[in-house]
Amino acid sequence: MGSTLIDALFIFMLAAFIGFEVIRRVSPLLHTPLMSLTNALDAIAVVGAIVLVGEHKSTLSAVLGTIAVVAATSNVVGGFLITDRMLKMFKSSRPTKP
Amino acid sequence: MTEFAGSQTIIEIIYLVASALFILSLKWMSSPTTARHGVWAGEIGMVLAIGGTLLHHGIIDYKLVMIGLVLGTIIGVPLGKVQMTAVPQRTALSHAFGALCVTLVGTAEFYLRTPNVPRFMMSVLSLEVILGGLTFTGSLMAAGKLQEILPQRPLTYKGQNLVNFLLLAAAVVLAVYLVLNPGEKQLFPFILAIALVFGVLLVIPIGGADMPTVISLLNSYAGLSAAAMGFVLNSKLLIIAGALDGSSGLILSIIMSKAMNRSFTNVLFGAFGQVQVAAGTPQEAKTTRSATPEEAAAILSAANKVVVVPGYGMAVAQAQHKVRELYDALTKRGVDVRFAIHPVAGRMPGHMNVLLAEADIPYDRLMDMEDINGDFPQTDVALVIGANDVTNPAARNDASSPIYGMPILDVDKAHTAMVIKRGMSPGFAGIDNPLYYLDKTLMLFGDAKSFVNSIVHELGGGGHS
Numbered sequence: 001m002g003s004t005l006i007d008a009l010f011i012f013m014l015a016a017f018i019g020f021e022v023i024r025r026v027s028p029l030l031h032t033p034l035m036s037l038t039n040a041l042d043a044i045a046v047v048g049a050i051v052l053v054g055e056h057k058s059t060l061s062a063v064l065g066t067i068a069v070v071a072a073t074s075n076v077v078g079g080f081l082i083t084d085r086m087l088k089m090f091k092s093s094r095p096t097k098p
Numbered sequence: 099m100t101e102f103a104g105s106q107t108i109i110e111i112i113y114l115v116a117s118a119l120f121i122l123s124l125k126w127m128s129s130p131t132t133a134r135h136g137v138w139a140g141e142i143g144m145v146l147a148i149g150g151t152l153l154h155h156g157i158i159d160y161k162l163v164m165i166g167l168v169l170g171t172i173i174g175v176p177l178g179k180v181q182m183t184a185v186p187q188r189t190a191l192s193h194a195f196g197a198l199c200v201t202l203v204g205t206a207e208f209y210l211r212t213p214n215v216p217r218f219m220m221s222v223l224s225l226e227v228i229l230g231g232l233t234f235t236g237s238l239m240a241a242g243k244l245q246e247i248l249p250q251r252p253l254t255y256k257g258q259n260l261v262n263f264l265l266l267a268a269a270v271v272l273a274v275y276l277v278l279n280p281g282e283k284q285l286f287p288f289i290l291a292i293a294l295v296f297g298v299l300l301v302i303p304i305g306g307a308d309m310p311t312v313i314s315l316l317n318s319y320a321g322l323s324a325a326a327m328g329f330v331l332n333s334k335l336l337i338i339a340g341a342l343d344g345s346s347g348l349i350l351s352i353i354m355s356k357a358m359n360r361s362f363t364n365v366l367f368g369a370f371g372q373v374q375v376a377a378g379t380p381q382e383a384k385t386t387r388s389a390t391p392e393e394a395a396a397i398l399s400a401a402n403k404v405v406v407v408p409g410y411g412m413a414v415a416q417a418q419h420k421v422r423e424l425y426d427a428l429t430k431r432g433v434d435v436r437f438a439i440h441p442v443a444g445r446m447p448g449h450m451n452v453l454l455a456e457a458d459i460p461y462d463r464l465m466d467m468e469d470i471n472g473d474f475p476q477t478d479v480a481l482v483i484g485a486n487d488v489t490n491p492a493a494r495n496d497a498s499s500p501i502y503g504m505p506i507l508d509v510d511k512a513h514t515a516m517v518i519k520r521g522m523s524p525g526f527a528g529i530d531n532p533l534y535y536l537d538k539t540l541m542l543f544g545d546a547k548s549f550v551n552s553i554v555h556e557l558g559g560g561g562h563s
Contacts (some may be wrong), residue, residue: 083140093462
């Protein structure tokens with residue numbers, strides 16, 4: 001128990017630092033798509049919900065889990081869709097393609 | 099048994115790849131040229147992770163899982179196709195959905211594990227449910243305000259902060275008690291209920307102009323609650339994704355609070371909407387100069403450099419496409435037109451950029467505050483469309499102003515300032531804007547969309563180029 005906890009804390013700490021460093025470099029131009037993208041990525045919580053539903057340990061867990069899968073999946077699908085739609089709109093006035 | 103262990107290893111490796119793809123996805127967001135790769139990386143990572151999870155040996159009930167995935171997709175597709183003007187409320191709604199997922203999983207895990215919950219596990223579980231619960235209802239409130247189902251005005255009452263503090267304290271005390279006595283499972287619903295109520299009370303007092311900060315903060319909370327869920331489920335992938343989302347929201351909150359000159363602690367403790375000043379101090383009749391669309395068009399076409407300052411008013415009037423026509427008409431005449439974007443313009447971080455990009459304005463014309471402020475003294479015309487407080491020079495030189503110290507766009511340093519505005523009513527924060535009374539300022543009274551349209555019309559019919 002103790003060592004997995006410590007491992008998990010290490011992972012959290014490292015990921016938080018990576019997040020800070022990577023996201024600090026995102027241009028303010030893209031802050032809205034950034035937020036919808038992180039939202040979609042955050043919906044990876046769906047994997048936890050899938051296991052909860054799939055294991056079907058109790059009726060309560062199956063019901064709550066199914067709602068959770070629905071909520072998270074809608075974030076995955078909607079989040080990626082709208083992020084891509086937004087990014088498609090960002091065009092440069094200097095055509096970069098040959 | 100070894101077969102199970104083998105498939106577990108495969109799943110872990112898939113999660114490892116997915117984590118790397120998520121980090122790359124955010125890294126590619128740093129520039130508009132690579133950003134779409136970022137979305138693809140994220141999508142591949144997500145598909146891998148979900149696919150890998152379905153291999154999990156413990157899963158016996160695939161039917162319910164599939165129902166959930168299909169229903170979620172059916173709901174998600176329309177949410178991905180909303181109008182660009184509705185993006186702030188869509189974002190708030192998706193924070194609510196993310197938090198709902200986390201809260202429900204946390205609740206289910208508690209009832210599966212009680213009463214044998216180790217103390218650390220119970221602490222994280224409480225954190226997950228408290229953060230998730232308050233983010234869920236808080237984000238719903240924010241979405242309701244942005245969609246204008248709920249009043250945008252801040253709803254405040256006496257002792258609000260005390261009530262909020264006591265509620266949060268009660269939730270924490272109950273959670274600590276539950277950690278020490280994991281058998282007392284009847285306490286759990288109270289913790290959850292308090293978190294849900296707290297979320298409502300946290301966001302209700304917040305006004306529309308503070309939404310960029312609130313949305314960022316709720317984004318951060320959603321991420322942290324997901325990371326807490328990762329600790330509970332011992333899922334490294336979830337810890338990483340939650341930490342990335344949490345730090346992203348935190349960075350945006352910091353940027354937003356700096357742009358509104360709030361201290362970071364002020365933001366962290368949710369003390370928004372405090373700028374409500376009993377304004378309306380009757381002004382001695384100050385004079386303004388106003389201009390017609392013809393005059394505005396003449397001044398704009400004679401200019402070399404024009405900077406457009408858009409604000410939430412442009413979004414409300416849906417004027418972004420007309421603004422593009424103005425941009426085209428002026429660019430055709432050889433006028434250098436750029437856009438100055440204040441970090442808190444609009445209702446969420448980057449809101450103006452998305453609207454202008456949607457209207458096909460090239461993104462290299464959209465300038466951040468730091469990059470454009472030095473250029474205002476060399477700017478012939480600064481055209482303010484639906485922005486107010488972010489152009490208020492009182493923030494720079496009037497220590498008694500409630501927004502004193504807030505970084506602003508130095509519109510008043512341009513040779514001529516033109517402000518499109520419906521009337522002389524003060525802005526959202528109720529603060530008078532001295533910019534409007536300067537000799538160099540021309541007020542263009544009218545609806546943003548129709549006024550810009552008239553200018554475009556004048557420019558088109560002007561004849562000689």
